[in-house]
Amino acid sequence: MTADPGPADPRTGARSAARRVSVVGGSVIGLACAWEVARAGAADEVVVHEPDDSGPGGVPASAAAWVAGGMLAPFSEAWPGEEAVFALGVDSLRRWPEMLRALEPHVPPGPPVRTAAHTHMLAVDEADARDLDMAMDWAARQPDPTVGATRSGSGSAPGITAADLRRVTRRELREAEPSLARVARAAYRMDSEGAVDNRVLLAALTRACVAEGVTWVRSAVSSLDHVDADHVVLAAGTGSAALAGLPVRPVKGEVLRLRARPGCEDPPRGVVRAFVRGRPLYLVPREGGLVVGATQYEHGDDRQVTVAGVRDLLADAETVFPGIGEFELAETIAGLRPMSPDNLPFLGPDPTDPRLVHATGHGRNGIALTPVTAATVVAHLQGRPGPPAALAASPDRVRRG
Ligand SMILES: Cc1cc2nc3c(=O)[nH]c(=O)nc-3n(C[C@H](O)[C@H](O)[C@H](O)COP(=O)(O)OP(=O)(O)OC[C@H]3O[C@@H](n4cnc5c(N)ncnc54)[C@H](O)[C@@H]3O)c2cc1C
Numbered sequence: 001m002t003a004d005p006g007p008a009d010p011r012t013g014a015r016s017a018a019r020r021v022s023v024v025g026g027s028v029i030g031l032a033c034a035w036e037v038a039r040a041g042a043a044d045e046v047v048v049h050e051p052d053d054s055g056p057g058g059v060p061a062s063a064a065a066w067v068a069g070g071m072l073a074p075f076s077e078a079w080p081g082e083e084a085v086f087a088l089g090v091d092s093l094r095r096w097p098e099m100l101r102a103l104e105p106h107v108p109p110g111p112p113v114r115t116a117a118h119t120h121m122l123a124v125d126e127a128d129a130r131d132l133d134m135a136m137d138w139a140a141r142q143p144d145p146t147v148g149a150t151r152s153g154s155g156s157a158p159g160i161t162a163a164d165l166r167r168v169t170r171r172e173l174r175e176a177e178p179s180l181a182r183v184a185r186a187a188y189r190m191d192s193e194g195a196v197d198n199r200v201l202l203a204a205l206t207r208a209c210v211a212e213g214v215t216w217v218r219s220a221v222s223s224l225d226h227v228d229a230d231h232v233v234l235a236a237g238t239g240s241a242a243l244a245g246l247p248v249r250p251v252k253g254e255v256l257r258l259r260a261r262p263g264c265e266d267p268p269r270g271v272v273r274a275f276v277r278g279r280p281l282y283l284v285p286r287e288g289g290l291v292v293g294a295t296q297y298e299h300g301d302d303r304q305v306t307v308a309g310v311r312d313l314l315a316d317a318e319t320v321f322p323g324i325g326e327f328e329l330a331e332t333i334a335g336l337r338p339m340s341p342d343n344l345p346f347l348g349p350d351p352t353d354p355r356l357v358h359a360t361g362h363g364r365n366g367i368a369l370t371p372v373t374a375a376t377v378v379a380h381l382q383g384r385p386g387p388p389a390a391l392a393a394s395p396d397r398v399r400r401g
Pocket of ligand 1: 030049067069220235253255359
């Protein structure tokens with residue numbers, strides 16, 4: 001086993017391909033990293049270690065990514081004090097169009113990856129309206145996180161800015177989303193956020209990996225020392241804590257998947273996010289239905305769906321979208337978000353083990369942060385500077401547990 005990434009190209013400074021890269025964890029982050037590493041020619045051989053092939057086409061149905069709402073939501077998740085989280089999210093959002101274009105040939109027949117191209121954020125009571133105004137005002141004032149990105153060649157496309165964010169009147173909201181109840185005290189619209197279908201995404205990434213010659217080892221890694229590779233990319237979600245001592249903890253979330261029945265009211269056209277009775281709620285379009293989410297509990301490794309979770313999600317969803325009662329309750333499911341203490345993932349080289357690259361701890365935003373994560377990993381393996389917004393997510397910011 002060696003950590004030598006190979007000699008640098010005298011003209012570009014880029015290093016030649018690492019021979020074998022092993023990715024530990026084959027969900028959304030691991031698959032995207034494996035695909036982009038292989039596609040960029042940053043390794044001669046790419047291997048994914050993933051024990052769970054229980055979903056269609058061998059995707060991991062126990063992973064958080066199988067459960068997720070699939071929102072790409074740095075603006076609607078924006079919160080003062082989380083400047084670095086916001087900057088990373090905006091950088092990644094700008095990379096999504098290119099990732100979707102490259103994935104297009106690998107999307108299986110059926111629904112598309114992208115399911116919504118805009119988001120409405122609503123506040124139902126006065127206190128929530130004040131919070132929403134404050135958070136959106138803060139988001140609109142943040143500096144462009146990708147200034148300098150073009151200079152460093154990090155590949156983030158410009159174009160998505162706070163200019164796409166605006167406060168909308170009740171009338172504008174009604175015209176855009178006629179099926180919503182008239183409960184909003186304040187509402188904002190963000191063009192260009194939206195959502196992807198997490199399960200179609202996993203299927204497309206799997207097929208894209210196969211097309212690039214990526215192979216799988218279908219067993220869990222018990223120690224990173226046992227992985228025979230020149231570089232190891234750690235993308236094991238909540239499993240990363242045990243493997244690398246990182247402070248990544250499971251935060252449980254439940255979602256409902258609803259299917260439209262004949263005669264149902266049309267579901268919202270874009271993503272709808274709201275606070276109802278102090279609880280966060282989202283409605284995310286899917287082909288033929290929608291996803292309703294999500295609860296949040298610190299319960300350790302608990303993936304059971306509770307009666308109270310389903311009751312609260314349905315009650316809150318009906319407050320915002322009264323037509324929900326006619327939908328089929330097709331699935332209730334829970335997953336574990338891999339949360340870090342500061343809500344930033346761990347991206348980039350391990351400070352002590354030169355073989356190890358981290359791509360983990362994405363919490364509530366792992367789908368949204370997939371493109372910037374893969375770009376950071378590829379840049380490191382090629383010996384190039386990564387996206388500037390990813391510097392704050394460097395793993396050397398924490399002490400190991
Ligand atoms: C209810 C809910 C809603 C969410 N909604 C959104 C959303 O709308 N937008 C968004 O961006 N994000 C959302 N997320 C978060 C998102 O799902 C996660 O951040 C993302 O899935 C993290 O991806 P990952 O690949 O790191 O981890 P996971 O998807 O959890 O996958 C980890 C993988 O590692 C494998 N693994 C674990 N241990 C080992 C080991 N020892 N050896 C080999 N493999 C191992 C597992 O089998 C698994 O397949 C949501 C999550 C939940 C639970």
